[in-house]
Amino acid sequence: MDRDPRWLPEMVVTDECFDATGVAELLQPIVDRHRREPERLLQILLEAQGVLGYLPRTALTAIADAVELPRARVEGVAGFYSFLHLQPVGRYRILFSDNVTDRMLGSVELMDRLCNRLWIERGKVSEDGLVSVDTTSCTGMCDQGPALLVNGQPLTRISAERIDRISELARAQVPMTDWPREWFVVADNVRRRDVLLASGWSAGDAMRAAVARGRERLLDEMKRSNLRGRGGAGFTTHTKWESARRAPCRDPQGSRYVVCNADEGEPGTFKDRVLLASHADLVFDGMSVAAFAIGAEKGLLYLRGEYAWLLPALNGNLMRRRQNGLLGVAVCGQSDWKFDIDIHLGAGAYVCGEETALLESLEGRRGVPRIRPPYPAQQGYRDQPTVVNNVETLCKAALIALRGGAWFAGLGSKQSTGTKLLSIAGDVESPGVYEYPFGVSINQVLNDCGAGNAQAVQVGGPSGNCLATHEFTRRIAFEDVPTAGAFTVFGAHRDMFEVARNFAHFFAHESCGFCTPCRVGTTLVANCMDKIANGNGSQYDISEIFRIHRLLHAASHCGLGQTACNPLFDTLNKFRPAYERRLRSLDFAPAFDLDQALSVARQMTGRDDPAAHFSRAAGFQRADP
Amino acid sequence: MNPPVGQRKLRLATTSLAGCFGCHMSLLDIDERLFELLDRVDLDRSPLTDIKRCGPCDIGLIEGGICNAENVHVLREFRQQCKVLIALGACAVNGGLPAQRNHLDLGQCLQEVYRTGPGIVGGQVPNDPELPLPLNQVHPVHEIVRIDYFIPGCPPSGDAIWKFLTDLLDGRTPRLGHPLLHFD
Numbered sequence: 001m002d003r004d005p006r007w008l009p010e011m012v013v014t015d016e017c018f019d020a021t022g023v024a025e026l027l028q029p030i031v032d033r034h035r036r037e038p039e040r041l042l043q044i045l046l047e048a049q050g051v052l053g054y055l056p057r058t059a060l061t062a063i064a065d066a067v068e069l070p071r072a073r074v075e076g077v078a079g080f081y082s083f084l085h086l087q088p089v090g091r092y093r094i095l096f097s098d099n100v101t102d103r104m105l106g107s108v109e110l111m112d113r114l115c116n117r118l119w120i121e122r123g124k125v126s127e128d129g130l131v132s133v134d135t136t137s138c139t140g141m142c143d144q145g146p147a148l149l150v151n152g153q154p155l156t157r158i159s160a161e162r163i164d165r166i167s168e169l170a171r172a173q174v175p176m177t178d179w180p181r182e183w184f185v186v187a188d189n190v191r192r193r194d195v196l197l198a199s200g201w202s203a204g205d206a207m208r209a210a211v212a213r214g215r216e217r218l219l220d221e222m223k224r225s226n227l228r229g230r231g232g233a234g235f236t237t238h239t240k241w242e243s244a245r246r247a248p249c250r251d252p253q254g255s256r257y258v259v260c261n262a263d264e265g266e267p268g269t270f271k272d273r274v275l276l277a278s279h280a281d282l283v284f285d286g287m288s289v290a291a292f293a294i295g296a297e298k299g300l301l302y303l304r305g306e307y308a309w310l311l312p313a314l315n316g317n318l319m320r321r322r323q324n325g326l327l328g329v330a331v332c333g334q335s336d337w338k339f340d341i342d343i344h345l346g347a348g349a350y351v352c353g354e355e356t357a358l359l360e361s362l363e364g365r366r367g368v369p370r371i372r373p374p375y376p377a378q379q380g381y382r383d384q385p386t387v388v389n390n391v392e393t394l395c396k397a398a399l400i401a402l403r404g405g406a407w408f409a410g411l412g413s414k415q416s417t418g419t420k421l422l423s424i425a426g427d428v429e430s431p432g433v434y435e436y437p438f439g440v441s442i443n444q445v446l447n448d449c450g451a452g453n454a455q456a457v458q459v460g461g462p463s464g465n466c467l468a469t470h471e472f473t474r475r476i477a478f479e480d481v482p483t484a485g486a487f488t489v490f491g492a493h494r495d496m497f498e499v500a501r502n503f504a505h506f507f508a509h510e511s512c513g514f515c516t517p518c519r520v521g522t523t524l525v526a527n528c529m530d531k532i533a534n535g536n537g538s539q540y541d542i543s544e545i546f547r548i549h550r551l552l553h554a555a556s557h558c559g560l561g562q563t564a565c566n567p568l569f570d571t572l573n574k575f576r577p578a579y580e581r582r583l584r585s586l587d588f589a590p591a592f593d594l595d596q597a598l599s600v601a602r603q604m605t606g607r608d609d610p611a612a613h614f615s616r617a618a619g620f621q622r623a624d625p
Numbered sequence: 626m627n628p629p630v631g632q633r634k635l636r637l638a639t640t641s642l643a644g645c646f647g648c649h650m651s652l653l654d655i656d657e658r659l660f661e662l663l664d665r666v667d668l669d670r671s672p673l674t675d676i677k678r679c680g681p682c683d684i685g686l687i688e689g690g691i692c693n694a695e696n697v698h699v700l701r702e703f704r705q706q707c708k709v710l711i712a713l714g715a716c717a718v719n720g721g722l723p724a725q726r727n728h729l730d731l732g733q734c735l736q737e738v739y740r741t742g743p744g745i746v747g748g749q750v751p752n753d754p755e756l757p758l759p760l761n762q763v764h765p766v767h768e769i770v771r772i773d774y775f776i777p778g779c780p781p782s783g784d785a786i787w788k789f790l791t792d793l794l795d796g797r798t799p800r801l802g803h804p805l806l807h808f809d
Contacts, residue, residue: 538771540771587771588770588771590764590768590769591768592768594697594769596761597760597761597762598694598758598760598761599761600730600731600732600735600761601731601735601758601759601760601761602758603732604731604732604735604736604750605750605751605752605758606752607752607754607758609754611694611754611757611758612694612754612758614694614697
């Protein structure tokens, strides 16, 4: 990820540069460090790519041999994740975040500018193999965009001047360590602190409190708190923990697992990034408390590939915790408490935020969601009872261990206790992270963040709800408007059709391809939106969108497909004129220029008579009777 | 004024565009039920009647995709004249076999077939205005006009076509269901 271009060959790299024996020797330390475990395949591939620049065929073969998996399995995994490359990429790999908030801040023009300055085409590597420029799904910097990643390192607040400097530095092959440090600054932008963000607990406090309460009373407190998952679905955390604790283990060692879902992929969400950057101890405390409650000895944090830059600090934190007796054997001085945490990196796949896809990815496979039930609490990681919780949920669990369930239940609303972190971005004066007790109204939030003339708010990201002004009295809570945390504001001057089109392309790109309704349907919808955008749409295409929405909702394998059309459905209901003004007044129009479709034949035959053309004006009549 | 639907016979038109007439053969496979069909509908333009231009119809069946200008004209005529237009069979639904040419360049194809292929001397690409020009790519019919129903299959079986048409004539939303519609 953070490879240094100085160490890589000056020439253009191809598969021919990597002979089988050499590559196998080069990769040996990596596969050995991962004990040649097939479950570490994704981590091995990521590290191999870090050394080689991309994954040539010989590397896939060497890795397949080392972990004793079929070559096709390895290639299947390598082909699934968008941050793994089977073709050479530039030594400087520049990825623009393509969330709608980045676009609103001018990312499309900035990318064109960079491509022009570097004389390259988007998505292609420059001829000298030096640099490539492309887009990637939201990188979680919506409050400080437009943002991009260069070899995995985030650059925020990109401006035209910075683009010009970046092109110069890349062309001059200046190592990224010598680029201006201020470009890489990622601000927390915490704007409103409540019980979580204002807490000043130190590492291990929550764990000691949990030990003092004992397992049974801790679970009682969790039950009393009525804490619900913060990842979006809102399942009761206590129920999940209790069932993982009681579920029978299938292996003789009786292993249970705690998994922290830090695959914050929902576009517009970045609160977990802030928690991991500035409150990591609370996250790890929460994982440890969960482990104490269910009797797990192993914790896994699944960190999205876009946040790989957080990895060194997080690993440093884990080392510190091991030294301070908060991880390892005899945790917190309890001779019978053994627990450690490992961090796994994702590699650019939104679907891995779905808990069972995440487990597949943790086990080194393609991130394809499993069929539920069995739920992870019964059969999760390695088919063992596993608690999968969101980063924020685990922080809340740590707070509950410290201050008790009744205290927590006193915050928020009846069905939605406690507070919620909102990632606010878009047309507001102060974008950033806001912590509110559940039950806060949309209007209140809009006031606080300085949204002057909002016409819409997308709550919970593309898969959530799009609210129009008449709904701004509604409240953030599971009883009313549930959310995983994204809160994207659109001012009156924004075109809601283009917002929905961006989301449609996002889902088409992120569909894992496993089930046909989602794989095909998300692309059909994106094509429909492009057709309308190009001025070739009709009412027929709008009814087609509704039809596919129903189909995806009913027939998709997982939540991605089921929710993929939500933003279109919402905007079609609430901002229909934004669609209608683009339609042609015809009953139906093709998505392409029919007359142009005869161009090659006209050229080859030299014909230009009336029958060699379609006349648009002639409508249904033959040009040549 | 026309008598209300249900008291008059419906008019049915069919055509084969970039197809192989296999779907029409399958239509003939309804065998003796053809008599029942003809009790309930009058045929307009169709290979079975040899009527050349389509008049006002209730139902149009399109076999085959769209590979040339002539196909476009016929399809537009059907859309204009038929209340309900149905894509019949794999080629109409997806482009089918003729769409296999879509990954080839049309110009190079014509060049090789008429000019540079083995044994050709002084050849040229036919340019008689009577001949319809081929489109750059073959398209399924729904990319050119609005289509109301799709009957998949290569070809759909006579039973599937019969079920679909009788559903339509009886006023039910056509529904093939298993085993008339299956993918393996």
